[in-house]
Amino acid sequence: MVTTSSFVISLVFSSSCLVVLFGVYVFTSRRPGNAVIYHPLRVLRGEDPGIILKGRGPFSWAFDAWKATESDLVDAAGLDATVYLHLFHAALQIIVLSAAYCIPVLVALSASNSYNTKQEKTDVRVTRFSGFDNLSMGNVEPGSPKIWGFLIGMFWVSFVTYFILLRSYRRIIDLRVRRLRRSAKARPEEFTVLVKDIPKPPANQTQAEHVDSFFRMVHPVSYARCIIVKDLRKLENLFKEREKVLRELEHAEAVFEQSKKKESGDGVRPMHKTGFKGCWGPKVDTIDFLENRSSHLTTQFEEERKRVQLTEKSNTAFVIFNNRRSAAQASQVVHGHQQPYWTVVPAPEPNECVWRNLHVSEWEHWFRKLLIHIPTFLIIVAYGIPILLVAGLLSLHNLEDILPFIKAITRNKAIHDILQSDDSEDSAPSSLVNGDLSQAKSGTSTGRQGLLPQIVLLIFLALPPTLMFALSRAEGFASRSRIVRSASAKYFYIIIFNVYFGVTIFGTIFSNLSSIKGMVEEDKFLIARLIRLLGSQLPPVAMYYITYIALKACIGYGVELSRLISLISYHWNRKFKVQTEWEKRESWAPGAFTYHQSIPNDLLILTLALCYAVIAPMILVFTFLYFLLGWTVQRNQALNVHVPDWESNGSLWPHIHHRILAALLAAQITAIAYFAVKEFVWTPILLLLPFLTLLFHVYCNRKFRPLIEHVSLHMATEEYPVQPTTSAIVEAYTPIYLRADSPGIDRRDSSERIPSDRIFKLDPSPSAASAV
């Protein structure tokens, strides 16, 4: 059948992509010159590229990734990366345990039926059930007692998920406690709290004196010092711009030096046009222009710095204590007896601070969050439109009309199948009003199994993370991990809405538009009928999702492993652009994990696994392969490639935990709807499950959440051999551009500027993150 062949070809295409990308990896990673691309973390730690590559077979990276313990991961990539990798671990456990029941029992139950064949016989138009569809719950006759097996399956999957989530939470808390305990040196954030909403000082006091006197009163013994934080946005912008100009100046000077050598004389002074991107406007001498500009910026910067230092107005401060116990206590306690005054929260790690947001008061932050909901909501809803439009435009029929010459290619049967299966939607008439659902569903599901719309979906869904990150930053979070979590949450909604609901619900509605219109016109539009319509769509869509999962696994993790984009840009930059030492390092800067992009993608696959575990159990095999591949590749990346630029001590886990639970809830509701469609009278038993999930959520939140959000007193009481001095803590909590030795125009040594850059660079794209 067409469907099956298209399905197989799609899988073959995906796996060939993976093989090609793997080939690229094996071939290029063996060249020592590429060590900075494939093992930058180890290069930065000072390991010799020769030793790293010695005696490595094509699969040794995978063995290394398998062998690494969680402690190795924490050491190499930090706790946050370990928590992220635990998502794969938990997903694999959930899938394997679910499959232990679902695949032997439910597949056998499905295969022993012949509802699909029967339908094909009774209705001549039904010809589209693939062999695969016979292994899903769609093949069981409505109202059959065999559905009990599927019902038990749903309970099994739910309890497996609860069990694994419970164990995972315990494990993460354990890792967190171990990490806090194992470090030989106490870290500055353990002595510090962030105080927001400081009331205005009395007339005779400065803000600093005011904070001093209040904290001396309420923490008489343990209070050490405070650092008043001011509005640093302008200063930060000026500093960044000056950095950029200085780097450009360095580059221009290097180009000039180069030209001197080549021309064996005075050399050619580089020139450029001042207009946009150097495209128009008067031509000027680049070095003179940049020197002028940098000295101008330096003056501005120094003036702004003075202004900031003299400003009195501020409602935020870091408060430093002389012991960890007091800081841990202070961060959990209500200080003022009138809110919103003296809100005290744990201080983020110095690297994690978003300096430009620190001055935002609690209520401004709250209001901003509220406002940002509006664009987020619009983007989530609106994002489906271009995807649908582009997918529609790109159907082969239209393409062939526009570009007739490609017909020669697309007429080839195999290529046609890869790009798009038969445009057979039209051939399945909508007969839903009459209650017969099978024809329409098979038509639409096969119609969407072409690869082209899937590739469009993949490309379109790769764009929003950056936008979501910018939106989340605008909400005014004080720490980078909070921004990442918020951006990840937004992207998760987009992706779930467009892939899960978009494909199932909107796909059904659009392809059955005429029958729905008929229902509305006949005034018989009933929710119950719509649910039946959606439910009937579920098992055939599973095949579409399987090709999607395969494509995502092979291309996504193939590109991640081979680092194709980084590799090309590295060699391109190296050849045509790099002039200075700083640019050389920047060209291979590996960046950190982009959690707000990867977590939602991985969660989507887990959502699909949970939702289809019972309805079409074969999906579990493919999701298992996805997570296995992902687990191996990402472990390798954590051990060899990505450089963490902040650490939030596992604060990502509650975020992941809640979304896995939400996915389970979605699966349970889907199951209720589908079991009802199957006319199973015992379906109401399933109503227990959403209730249990809610209960489990409340339980975990009460039991584990405080342990992730706060340092317990027991932990904070333990003694460390080395404690930082108060002045070291103050230094850590002062942004580079406010420090006494802030770099001036005459100190262009790039190595000194990199840490400052690390502190405030928030751009999430991997190439922009800077080297350690």
Add this chain to the structure above:
Amino acid sequence: MVTTSSFVISLVFSSSCLVVLFGVYVFTSRRPGNAVIYHPLRVLRGEDPGIILKGRGPFSWAFDAWKATESDLVDAAGLDATVYLHLFHAALQIIVLSAAYCIPVLVALSASNSYNTKQEKTDVRVTRFSGFDNLSMGNVEPGSPKIWGFLIGMFWVSFVTYFILLRSYRRIIDLRVRRLRRSAKARPEEFTVLVKDIPKPPANQTQAEHVDSFFRMVHPVSYARCIIVKDLRKLENLFKEREKVLRELEHAEAVFEQSKKKESGDGVRPMHKTGFKGCWGPKVDTIDFLENRSSHLTTQFEEERKRVQLTEKSNTAFVIFNNRRSAAQASQVVHGHQQPYWTVVPAPEPNECVWRNLHVSEWEHWFRKLLIHIPTFLIIVAYGIPILLVAGLLSLHNLEDILPFIKAITRNKAIHDILQSDDSEDSAPSSLVNGDLSQAKSGTSTGRQGLLPQIVLLIFLALPPTLMFALSRAEGFASRSRIVRSASAKYFYIIIFNVYFGVTIFGTIFSNLSSIKGMVEEDKFLIARLIRLLGSQLPPVAMYYITYIALKACIGYGVELSRLISLISYHWNRKFKVQTEWEKRESWAPGAFTYHQSIPNDLLILTLALCYAVIAPMILVFTFLYFLLGWTVQRNQALNVHVPDWESNGSLWPHIHHRILAALLAAQITAIAYFAVKEFVWTPILLLLPFLTLLFHVYCNRKFRPLIEHVSLHMATEEYPVQPTTSAIVEAYTPIYLRADSPGIDRRDSSERIPSDRIFKLDPSPSAASAV
């Protein structure tokens, strides 16, 4: 019209009840012998009854109540009573401000229409609109632009409520801070925290040593002592039973002494039968029997006390600090790094402790709460059934069939109107399927305006609070205020479900059962049509609610003011029962406010006010009178009558606040439904309001909740002139039956036993609460 006359007669009946009860109060409260009934709080403070009653006119109690400031109230009745009275204050403010717009504008808008008259003309069957109905939104024509005025009204009512709730929360926090500051003496609970879920001690330590060593480690300077709390249920039961036997013994001895005097000889030893309530079984000498029994109980009690003191097993302890700051900090901080170990919460006031529940671990408590949801849910749902049945049985027709002789009375027109209006439900045919709703609604609403079903409702709804209290106590709360709040929440659901939903929704459904059945049979059962049916019911039901409010205000607060039941029982007991000093005081024990009964009742009236403020604004007048009467009477009761037996420092306010907000949400949803019924195209604007209410809820919860739940560090740092010693705190947190000087058989002086009784007596009925 019948409706209006029935309505007026109903109001006249209610006000005559009030006048009669007020007369009783004026007459009896002037007799000095009744001072213990009408001014027990002042008598207990040692004021002379003669002085209390000197120069008092019939209304001077009201003037006194008006004049009292909130500080006076806090001094006399404690912060909890003041918070409860603030509910009246807030309700009055909300009603007055809402009425400022609704009564002049909306009543005028309604009265200027003639939709009701038009309907009466076009349809001969419609004859039931009263003049009152013409003042409600029902009289506005569907789709009329005048509905804009009502829409603005809904926004006005919502913003008024937000504003008043915000101000109230601020005020309560202010009162709380002032109360904590003003007391000259620090109270034991300020130095104490309650530690739950203590892990098992290591083999070589007792539980007390274990707690000691842990708290010495995490609070090295400030930890003072711990008190291990054990399972005290059996001990408490034995102690209570022994107390009861001792009191009976005292009584019997007094009777014997009395008989000696009368018979001027040896006297008659009292005898009684040993069976149930002394009704059967062998006759024994009461004094001998009770003496035997009490000595047996004392032995048992002493054995159990020894056993408890030797028991090792316990997971709860009070931990005492040597300063308030440390206790305030400890109660807010995560202690152990593994939940559920070392859960630390603020200690309740010693009088507030529920000793029998203290040993319940956090998770057992959680589980019990979960279990108790089931009977609560069943009771809420099932409670409507007897009310409906009884109201149906008690219709005059049935009564007259059963008891023919009352016909002579009920044939009297006025009495008939009071008890039940014309049984005219049947005369209004259900024509709802045709979309014409007016006939059915007028029929059902007038049919329910008789007083008899209302009285049945009042009586039936007076029963559940005690049951709810027992259920809440079984949930395992450690403090009495939590039990009261939980019971109040449950009763609120019952009352809202039975009065608000019961009357509106079920009344509509039952009275239109045939038309709904028709809809179901014709397969045209649509949610939209049901909502329209319910919506059309709303304005006529308002009149029913007005009579209910009047009845509740007049009888409820009339009985409260006149203390009729206490008065009768006092005089009855005095005459026939009282023999000992203890019984004398018990006979007039005023008890504390029964918040879990009064708060839900008052909140119901506020819910009705908010829901009908826009639809039938005249209800605001009656709710205003209700709250005015309630405010005056309850202030008088707080100043003169009720004796608080515990103090939770205003923890009742969040409970009240949330329920007022929930009432507002109900009002907004009702308005959306009703505006839609009125075919107003701009109704979707109202969808903004539920969203705003949710936002306001989150805002208040974040802003104010922590200040009610915890003592701020700023407060706790202030110095008090007098601090209790550690041993005094230990004494306060030891239940009377575990103290070293626990009363034995030979110490029968009643005055010494009363405080012990106060500590663990949880029976909510006023007569059972003991004197101070």
